[in-house]
Amino acid sequence: MHTVTLIPGDGIGPEVTAAAVEVIAAAGIKINWEIADMGITALEKYGTPLPDEAIASVKKNKFALKGPVTTPVGKGFRSVNVGLRQALNLYANLRPVKSFPGIPSPFSSVDLVVVRENTEDLYAGVEHNIGNVAAEAVKIITKEASNRIARFAFQYALEHRRKKVTAVHKANILKLSDGLFLNTCQAAARDYPDIEFSDRIIDALCMDLVLAPHKYDVLVLPNLYGDIVSDLCAGLVGGLGLVPGANIGTEGAVFEAVHGSAPDIAGKGIANPTALMLCAAMLLDQLGETTAAEKIRRGIEQVIEEKIALTRDLGGSSSTREFTEAICRAIV
Known part of the structure:
Protein backbone atom coordinates (compact mmCIF):
# COMPACT_ATOMS: atom_id res chain seq x y z
CA MET A 1 0.00 0.00 0.00
CA PRO A 106 -12.13 28.33 -28.40
CA PHE A 107 -10.30 25.32 -29.87
CA SER A 108 -10.66 21.57 -30.17
CA SER A 109 -7.92 18.96 -29.93
CA VAL A 110 -5.50 21.14 -27.97
CA ASP A 111 -2.80 18.94 -26.44
CA LEU A 112 0.23 20.74 -25.06
CA VAL A 113 2.34 20.76 -21.92
CA VAL A 114 3.63 23.75 -19.97
CA VAL A 115 6.90 23.19 -18.07
CA ARG A 116 7.59 26.09 -15.71
CA GLU A 117 10.73 26.71 -13.68
CA ASN A 118 9.51 26.85 -10.12
CA THR A 119 12.17 28.19 -7.78
CA GLU A 120 13.54 31.54 -8.95
CA ASP A 121 12.85 34.48 -11.29
CA LEU A 122 10.76 37.27 -9.69
CA TYR A 123 9.06 34.64 -7.53
CA ALA A 124 12.20 34.30 -5.46
CA GLY A 125 10.56 37.12 -3.52
CA VAL A 126 13.64 39.36 -3.31
CA GLU A 127 12.03 42.78 -3.14
CA HIS A 128 12.25 45.93 -1.07
CA ASN A 129 10.96 49.46 -0.81
CA ILE A 130 12.93 52.43 -2.08
CA GLY A 131 11.90 55.00 0.47
CA ASN A 132 8.18 55.62 0.15
CA VAL A 133 8.21 56.35 -3.57
CA ALA A 134 9.02 53.02 -5.23
CA ALA A 135 9.54 49.31 -4.79
CA GLU A 136 12.08 47.04 -6.44
CA ALA A 137 11.98 43.30 -7.18
CA VAL A 138 15.01 41.30 -8.28
CA LYS A 139 14.68 38.87 -11.20
CA ILE A 140 16.97 35.92 -10.50
CA ILE A 141 17.88 33.54 -13.34
CA THR A 142 20.70 31.04 -12.81
CA LYS A 143 22.39 28.71 -15.25
CA GLU A 144 21.90 25.77 -12.89
CA ALA A 145 18.14 26.17 -12.57
CA SER A 146 17.72 26.95 -16.27
CA ASN A 147 19.66 23.83 -17.27
CA ARG A 148 17.70 21.70 -14.83
CA ILE A 149 14.29 22.81 -16.13
CA ALA A 150 15.38 22.62 -19.77
CA ARG A 151 16.53 19.03 -19.37
CA PHE A 152 13.34 18.19 -17.49
CA ALA A 153 11.32 19.47 -20.47
CA PHE A 154 13.39 17.53 -23.03
CA GLN A 155 13.30 14.36 -20.95
CA TYR A 156 9.55 14.67 -20.51
CA ALA A 157 9.15 15.10 -24.26
CA LEU A 158 11.30 12.05 -24.90
CA GLU A 159 9.48 9.82 -22.41
CA HIS A 160 5.99 10.91 -23.52
CA ARG A 161 6.68 10.77 -27.26
CA ARG A 162 6.41 14.51 -27.72
CA LYS A 163 8.11 15.96 -30.77
CA LYS A 164 8.98 19.56 -29.99
CA VAL A 165 10.18 21.78 -27.12
CA THR A 166 9.87 25.57 -27.32
CA ALA A 167 11.79 27.81 -24.93
CA VAL A 168 9.91 31.00 -24.06
CA HIS A 169 11.74 34.20 -23.12
CA LYS A 170 12.14 37.96 -23.53
CA ALA A 171 15.84 37.86 -24.37
CA ASN A 172 15.47 40.64 -26.91
CA ILE A 173 15.03 43.06 -23.98
CA LEU A 174 16.33 41.18 -20.92
CA LYS A 175 19.56 40.18 -22.61
CA LEU A 176 21.38 38.96 -19.48
CA SER A 177 18.68 37.18 -17.45
CA ASP A 178 16.39 35.83 -20.17
CA GLY A 179 19.42 35.62 -22.43
CA LEU A 180 20.99 33.19 -19.97
CA PHE A 181 17.79 31.12 -19.86
CA LEU A 182 17.61 30.94 -23.66
CA ASN A 183 21.29 30.14 -24.14
CA THR A 184 21.09 27.37 -21.54
CA CYS A 185 18.03 25.84 -23.21
CA GLN A 186 19.83 25.94 -26.57
CA ALA A 187 22.81 24.12 -25.07
CA ALA A 188 20.58 21.44 -23.52
CA ALA A 189 18.79 20.93 -26.84
CA ARG A 190 22.02 19.68 -28.41
CA ASP A 191 21.85 16.60 -26.19
CA TYR A 192 18.37 15.72 -27.48
CA PRO A 193 18.76 15.56 -31.28
CA ASP A 194 15.50 13.62 -31.71
CA ILE A 195 13.44 16.44 -30.20
CA GLU A 196 12.82 19.51 -32.35
CA PHE A 197 13.79 22.73 -30.58
CA SER A 198 12.66 26.30 -31.13
CA ASP A 199 12.32 29.48 -29.11
CA ARG A 200 9.65 32.17 -28.96
CA ILE A 201 9.47 35.62 -27.41
CA ILE A 202 6.81 35.63 -24.69
CA ASP A 203 4.48 38.24 -26.21
CA ALA A 204 4.58 36.59 -29.63
CA LEU A 205 3.87 33.23 -28.00
CA CYS A 206 0.78 34.61 -26.26
CA MET A 207 -0.57 35.86 -29.58
CA ASP A 208 0.14 32.50 -31.21
CA LEU A 209 -1.59 30.60 -28.43
CA VAL A 210 -4.88 32.44 -28.92
CA LEU A 211 -4.66 32.08 -32.71
CA ALA A 212 -3.06 28.68 -33.36
CA PRO A 213 -2.19 26.70 -30.19
CA HIS A 214 -1.71 23.53 -32.24
CA LYS A 215 1.68 24.89 -33.32
CA TYR A 216 3.09 24.03 -29.89
CA ASP A 217 3.85 20.83 -28.04
CA VAL A 218 6.02 21.29 -24.91
CA LEU A 219 6.70 24.83 -23.65
CA VAL A 220 9.51 25.53 -21.18
CA LEU A 221 9.47 28.89 -19.42
CA PRO A 222 10.94 30.85 -16.51
CA ASN A 223 8.74 31.13 -13.43
CA LEU A 224 6.68 34.28 -14.06
CA TYR A 225 6.01 33.65 -17.74
CA GLY A 226 5.12 30.05 -16.94
CA ASP A 227 2.59 31.11 -14.34
CA ILE A 228 0.82 33.43 -16.77
CA VAL A 229 1.00 31.19 -19.84
CA SER A 230 -0.26 28.10 -18.00
CA ASP A 231 -3.46 29.95 -17.08
CA LEU A 232 -3.80 31.26 -20.62
CA CYS A 233 -3.54 27.70 -21.91
CA ALA A 234 -6.19 26.57 -19.44
CA GLY A 235 -8.50 29.11 -21.03
CA LEU A 236 -8.01 27.42 -24.39
Whole structure:
Protein backbone atom coordinates (compact mmCIF):
# COMPACT_ATOMS: atom_id res chain seq x y z
CA MET A 1 0.00 0.00 0.00
CA HIS A 2 1.23 3.49 -0.85
CA THR A 3 1.49 6.22 1.78
CA VAL A 4 0.84 9.73 0.46
CA THR A 5 0.47 13.09 2.19
CA LEU A 6 -2.98 14.63 1.73
CA ILE A 7 -3.23 18.41 2.07
CA PRO A 8 -6.95 19.37 2.01
CA GLY A 9 -6.19 23.11 1.87
CA ASP A 10 -8.94 25.66 2.52
CA GLY A 11 -11.93 27.15 0.72
CA ILE A 12 -13.21 24.44 -1.63
CA GLY A 13 -10.02 22.46 -1.03
CA PRO A 14 -11.47 19.90 1.38
CA GLU A 15 -14.40 19.23 -0.97
CA VAL A 16 -12.35 18.65 -4.11
CA THR A 17 -9.66 16.63 -2.32
CA ALA A 18 -12.34 14.36 -0.86
CA ALA A 19 -13.66 13.80 -4.39
CA ALA A 20 -10.18 12.98 -5.69
CA VAL A 21 -9.59 10.50 -2.88
CA GLU A 22 -12.90 8.85 -3.73
CA VAL A 23 -12.09 8.30 -7.41
CA ILE A 24 -8.70 6.82 -6.52
CA ALA A 25 -10.50 4.29 -4.33
CA ALA A 26 -13.01 3.60 -7.12
CA ALA A 27 -10.08 2.86 -9.44
CA GLY A 28 -9.04 0.10 -7.03
CA ILE A 29 -5.98 1.71 -5.48
CA LYS A 30 -5.53 1.67 -1.72
CA ILE A 31 -3.58 4.58 -0.28
CA ASN A 32 -2.72 5.36 3.31
CA TRP A 33 -3.42 9.10 3.47
CA GLU A 34 -1.39 11.14 5.97
CA ILE A 35 -3.28 14.40 6.57
CA ALA A 36 -1.31 17.67 6.74
CA ASP A 37 -2.65 21.21 7.19
CA MET A 38 -1.56 24.21 5.13
CA GLY A 39 -3.07 27.60 4.46
CA ILE A 40 -5.67 29.33 6.61
CA THR A 41 -6.51 26.18 8.57
CA ALA A 42 -2.84 25.73 9.46
CA LEU A 43 -2.51 29.40 10.37
CA GLU A 44 -5.35 29.04 12.87
CA LYS A 45 -3.93 25.81 14.29
CA TYR A 46 -0.16 26.37 14.22
CA GLY A 47 0.22 30.12 13.85
CA THR A 48 1.80 29.68 10.41
CA PRO A 49 0.27 28.80 7.03
CA LEU A 50 3.18 26.47 6.20
CA PRO A 51 4.01 24.44 9.32
CA ASP A 52 7.16 22.37 9.61
CA GLU A 53 5.03 19.29 10.32
CA ALA A 54 3.43 19.48 6.88
CA ILE A 55 6.75 19.92 5.09
CA ALA A 56 8.20 16.98 7.05
CA SER A 57 5.27 14.78 6.01
CA VAL A 58 5.86 15.45 2.30
CA LYS A 59 9.61 14.92 2.68
CA LYS A 60 8.98 11.57 4.33
CA ASN A 61 6.30 10.27 1.94
CA LYS A 62 7.79 11.79 -1.24
CA PHE A 63 4.35 12.39 -2.76
CA ALA A 64 1.44 14.65 -1.83
CA LEU A 65 -2.01 15.43 -3.20
CA LYS A 66 -2.85 19.04 -2.38
CA GLY A 67 -6.03 21.08 -2.46
CA PRO A 68 -5.98 24.83 -3.14
CA VAL A 69 -5.04 27.28 -0.39
CA THR A 70 -5.87 30.97 -0.10
CA THR A 71 -3.13 33.55 -0.69
CA PRO A 72 -4.00 37.10 0.45
CA VAL A 73 -3.56 39.73 -2.27
CA GLY A 74 -1.13 42.54 -1.46
CA LYS A 75 -1.02 41.78 2.26
CA GLY A 76 -0.92 39.00 4.82
CA PHE A 77 1.23 35.88 4.58
CA ARG A 78 3.34 34.92 1.60
CA SER A 79 2.10 32.36 -0.92
CA VAL A 80 2.05 28.90 0.65
CA ASN A 81 2.50 27.36 -2.80
CA VAL A 82 5.71 29.30 -3.45
CA GLY A 83 7.01 28.55 0.05
CA LEU A 84 6.29 24.82 -0.31
CA ARG A 85 8.02 24.60 -3.67
CA GLN A 86 11.11 26.34 -2.34
CA ALA A 87 11.19 24.34 0.92
CA LEU A 88 11.08 21.04 -0.97
CA ASN A 89 13.03 22.20 -4.04
CA LEU A 90 10.13 21.31 -6.32
CA TYR A 91 11.84 22.90 -9.27
CA ALA A 92 9.51 21.82 -12.11
CA ASN A 93 5.88 22.82 -12.47
CA LEU A 94 4.18 20.52 -14.96
CA ARG A 95 0.79 21.40 -16.44
CA PRO A 96 -0.66 19.23 -19.22
CA VAL A 97 -3.42 21.06 -21.13
CA LYS A 98 -5.82 18.96 -23.17
CA SER A 99 -9.22 19.58 -24.73
CA PHE A 100 -12.29 17.75 -23.42
CA PRO A 101 -14.91 16.63 -25.94
CA GLY A 102 -18.20 18.20 -24.91
CA ILE A 103 -16.71 21.30 -23.29
CA PRO A 104 -17.25 24.54 -25.22
CA SER A 105 -13.87 26.18 -25.78
CA PRO A 106 -12.13 28.33 -28.40
CA PHE A 107 -10.30 25.32 -29.87
CA SER A 108 -10.66 21.57 -30.17
CA SER A 109 -7.92 18.96 -29.93
CA VAL A 110 -5.50 21.14 -27.97
CA ASP A 111 -2.80 18.94 -26.44
CA LEU A 112 0.23 20.74 -25.06
CA VAL A 113 2.34 20.76 -21.92
CA VAL A 114 3.63 23.75 -19.97
CA VAL A 115 6.90 23.19 -18.07
CA ARG A 116 7.59 26.09 -15.71
CA GLU A 117 10.73 26.71 -13.68
CA ASN A 118 9.51 26.85 -10.12
CA THR A 119 12.17 28.19 -7.78
CA GLU A 120 13.54 31.54 -8.95
CA ASP A 121 12.85 34.48 -11.29
CA LEU A 122 10.76 37.27 -9.69
CA TYR A 123 9.06 34.64 -7.53
CA ALA A 124 12.20 34.30 -5.46
CA GLY A 125 10.56 37.12 -3.52
CA VAL A 126 13.64 39.36 -3.31
CA GLU A 127 12.03 42.78 -3.14
CA HIS A 128 12.25 45.93 -1.07
CA ASN A 129 10.96 49.46 -0.81
CA ILE A 130 12.93 52.43 -2.08
CA GLY A 131 11.90 55.00 0.47
CA ASN A 132 8.18 55.62 0.15
CA VAL A 133 8.21 56.35 -3.57
CA ALA A 134 9.02 53.02 -5.23
CA ALA A 135 9.54 49.31 -4.79
CA GLU A 136 12.08 47.04 -6.44
CA ALA A 137 11.98 43.30 -7.18
CA VAL A 138 15.01 41.30 -8.28
CA LYS A 139 14.68 38.87 -11.20
CA ILE A 140 16.97 35.92 -10.50
CA ILE A 141 17.88 33.54 -13.34
CA THR A 142 20.70 31.04 -12.81
CA LYS A 143 22.39 28.71 -15.25
CA GLU A 144 21.90 25.77 -12.89
CA ALA A 145 18.14 26.17 -12.57
CA SER A 146 17.72 26.95 -16.27
CA ASN A 147 19.66 23.83 -17.27
CA ARG A 148 17.70 21.70 -14.83
CA ILE A 149 14.29 22.81 -16.13
CA ALA A 150 15.38 22.62 -19.77
CA ARG A 151 16.53 19.03 -19.37
CA PHE A 152 13.34 18.19 -17.49
CA ALA A 153 11.32 19.47 -20.47
CA PHE A 154 13.39 17.53 -23.03
CA GLN A 155 13.30 14.36 -20.95
CA TYR A 156 9.55 14.67 -20.51
CA ALA A 157 9.15 15.10 -24.26
CA LEU A 158 11.30 12.05 -24.90
CA GLU A 159 9.48 9.82 -22.41
CA HIS A 160 5.99 10.91 -23.52
CA ARG A 161 6.68 10.77 -27.26
CA ARG A 162 6.41 14.51 -27.72
CA LYS A 163 8.11 15.96 -30.77
CA LYS A 164 8.98 19.56 -29.99
CA VAL A 165 10.18 21.78 -27.12
CA THR A 166 9.87 25.57 -27.32
CA ALA A 167 11.79 27.81 -24.93
CA VAL A 168 9.91 31.00 -24.06
CA HIS A 169 11.74 34.20 -23.12
CA LYS A 170 12.14 37.96 -23.53
CA ALA A 171 15.84 37.86 -24.37
CA ASN A 172 15.47 40.64 -26.91
CA ILE A 173 15.03 43.06 -23.98
CA LEU A 174 16.33 41.18 -20.92
CA LYS A 175 19.56 40.18 -22.61
CA LEU A 176 21.38 38.96 -19.48
CA SER A 177 18.68 37.18 -17.45
CA ASP A 178 16.39 35.83 -20.17
CA GLY A 179 19.42 35.62 -22.43
CA LEU A 180 20.99 33.19 -19.97
CA PHE A 181 17.79 31.12 -19.86
CA LEU A 182 17.61 30.94 -23.66
CA ASN A 183 21.29 30.14 -24.14
CA THR A 184 21.09 27.37 -21.54
CA CYS A 185 18.03 25.84 -23.21
CA GLN A 186 19.83 25.94 -26.57
CA ALA A 187 22.81 24.12 -25.07
CA ALA A 188 20.58 21.44 -23.52
CA ALA A 189 18.79 20.93 -26.84
CA ARG A 190 22.02 19.68 -28.41
CA ASP A 191 21.85 16.60 -26.19
CA TYR A 192 18.37 15.72 -27.48
CA PRO A 193 18.76 15.56 -31.28
CA ASP A 194 15.50 13.62 -31.71
CA ILE A 195 13.44 16.44 -30.20
CA GLU A 196 12.82 19.51 -32.35
CA PHE A 197 13.79 22.73 -30.58
CA SER A 198 12.66 26.30 -31.13
CA ASP A 199 12.32 29.48 -29.11
CA ARG A 200 9.65 32.17 -28.96
CA ILE A 201 9.47 35.62 -27.41
CA ILE A 202 6.81 35.63 -24.69
CA ASP A 203 4.48 38.24 -26.21
CA ALA A 204 4.58 36.59 -29.63
CA LEU A 205 3.87 33.23 -28.00
CA CYS A 206 0.78 34.61 -26.26
CA MET A 207 -0.57 35.86 -29.58
CA ASP A 208 0.14 32.50 -31.21
CA LEU A 209 -1.59 30.60 -28.43
CA VAL A 210 -4.88 32.44 -28.92
CA LEU A 211 -4.66 32.08 -32.71
CA ALA A 212 -3.06 28.68 -33.36
CA PRO A 213 -2.19 26.70 -30.19
CA HIS A 214 -1.71 23.53 -32.24
CA LYS A 215 1.68 24.89 -33.32
CA TYR A 216 3.09 24.03 -29.89
CA ASP A 217 3.85 20.83 -28.04
CA VAL A 218 6.02 21.29 -24.91
CA LEU A 219 6.70 24.83 -23.65
CA VAL A 220 9.51 25.53 -21.18
CA LEU A 221 9.47 28.89 -19.42
CA PRO A 222 10.94 30.85 -16.51
CA ASN A 223 8.74 31.13 -13.43
CA LEU A 224 6.68 34.28 -14.06
CA TYR A 225 6.01 33.65 -17.74
CA GLY A 226 5.12 30.05 -16.94
CA ASP A 227 2.59 31.11 -14.34
CA ILE A 228 0.82 33.43 -16.77
CA VAL A 229 1.00 31.19 -19.84
CA SER A 230 -0.26 28.10 -18.00
CA ASP A 231 -3.46 29.95 -17.08
CA LEU A 232 -3.80 31.26 -20.62
CA CYS A 233 -3.54 27.70 -21.91
CA ALA A 234 -6.19 26.57 -19.44
CA GLY A 235 -8.50 29.11 -21.03
CA LEU A 236 -8.01 27.42 -24.39
CA VAL A 237 -9.68 24.23 -23.13
CA GLY A 238 -12.44 25.55 -20.89
CA GLY A 239 -10.79 27.00 -17.79
CA LEU A 240 -8.75 26.27 -14.70
CA GLY A 241 -11.27 23.74 -13.42
CA LEU A 242 -10.19 21.28 -16.11
CA VAL A 243 -6.39 21.46 -15.84
CA PRO A 244 -4.16 19.47 -13.46
CA GLY A 245 -0.72 20.39 -12.21
CA ALA A 246 2.30 18.85 -10.52
CA ASN A 247 5.32 20.31 -8.76
CA ILE A 248 8.21 17.89 -9.13
CA GLY A 249 11.65 17.78 -7.54
CA THR A 250 14.50 15.35 -7.21
CA GLU A 251 13.06 13.73 -4.10
CA GLY A 252 9.31 13.96 -4.52
CA ALA A 253 6.28 15.65 -6.02
CA VAL A 254 3.18 17.58 -5.00
CA PHE A 255 0.11 17.26 -7.22
CA GLU A 256 -2.30 20.19 -7.06
CA ALA A 257 -5.08 21.79 -9.06
CA VAL A 258 -4.11 25.07 -10.69
CA HIS A 259 -7.26 26.93 -9.65
CA GLY A 260 -7.77 28.95 -6.48
CA SER A 261 -9.57 28.18 -3.23
CA ALA A 262 -12.84 29.93 -4.26
CA PRO A 263 -13.93 30.80 -0.72
CA ASP A 264 -17.17 32.33 -2.06
CA ILE A 265 -18.53 28.88 -2.94
CA ALA A 266 -16.85 26.86 -0.18
CA GLY A 267 -19.21 24.49 1.61
CA LYS A 268 -21.99 24.87 -0.96
CA GLY A 269 -21.32 21.52 -2.63
CA ILE A 270 -21.07 22.99 -6.13
CA ALA A 271 -17.29 23.00 -6.71
CA ASN A 272 -15.93 21.24 -9.79
CA PRO A 273 -13.34 18.62 -8.68
CA THR A 274 -12.18 17.68 -12.20
CA ALA A 275 -8.77 19.35 -11.96
CA LEU A 276 -7.84 17.63 -8.71
CA MET A 277 -9.16 14.31 -9.99
CA LEU A 278 -6.80 14.69 -12.94
CA CYS A 279 -4.04 15.50 -10.44
CA ALA A 280 -4.91 12.23 -8.73
CA ALA A 281 -4.40 10.45 -12.05
CA MET A 282 -0.99 12.12 -12.43
CA LEU A 283 -0.13 10.99 -8.90
CA LEU A 284 -1.05 7.41 -9.77
CA ASP A 285 1.17 7.58 -12.85
CA GLN A 286 4.10 8.55 -10.61
CA LEU A 287 3.25 5.70 -8.23
CA GLY A 288 3.36 3.22 -11.12
CA GLU A 289 -0.42 2.71 -11.11
CA THR A 290 -0.86 3.70 -14.75
CA THR A 291 -3.86 1.45 -15.46
CA ALA A 292 -5.84 3.00 -12.61
CA ALA A 293 -4.78 6.48 -13.76
CA GLU A 294 -6.19 5.83 -17.24
CA LYS A 295 -9.42 4.52 -15.72
CA ILE A 296 -9.88 7.83 -13.92
CA ARG A 297 -9.16 9.88 -17.05
CA ARG A 298 -11.56 7.80 -19.16
CA GLY A 299 -14.24 8.04 -16.49
CA ILE A 300 -13.97 11.83 -16.37
CA GLU A 301 -14.01 12.08 -20.16
CA GLN A 302 -17.09 9.86 -20.41
CA VAL A 303 -19.09 11.76 -17.79
CA ILE A 304 -18.26 15.12 -19.37
CA GLU A 305 -18.68 14.12 -23.02
CA GLU A 306 -21.99 12.34 -22.40
CA LYS A 307 -23.11 15.08 -19.98
CA ILE A 308 -24.08 12.48 -17.42
CA ALA A 309 -23.67 14.83 -14.45
CA LEU A 310 -22.03 18.22 -14.88
CA THR A 311 -21.31 20.83 -12.24
CA ARG A 312 -22.61 24.36 -12.80
CA ASP A 313 -19.38 25.74 -14.24
CA LEU A 314 -19.51 22.98 -16.87
CA GLY A 315 -23.05 23.90 -17.89
CA GLY A 316 -24.96 21.45 -15.69
CA SER A 317 -26.75 21.53 -12.36
CA SER A 318 -25.14 18.62 -10.51
CA SER A 319 -23.49 18.94 -7.12
CA THR A 320 -19.90 17.99 -6.39
CA ARG A 321 -21.21 14.79 -4.83
CA GLU A 322 -23.37 13.85 -7.84
CA PHE A 323 -20.52 14.56 -10.26
CA THR A 324 -18.11 12.45 -8.21
CA GLU A 325 -20.54 9.55 -7.92
CA ALA A 326 -21.08 9.57 -11.69
CA ILE A 327 -17.33 9.35 -12.33
CA CYS A 328 -16.93 6.56 -9.80
CA ARG A 329 -19.65 4.60 -11.61
CA ALA A 330 -17.94 5.26 -14.95
CA ILE A 331 -14.62 4.01 -13.55
CA VAL A 332 -16.12 0.75 -12.37
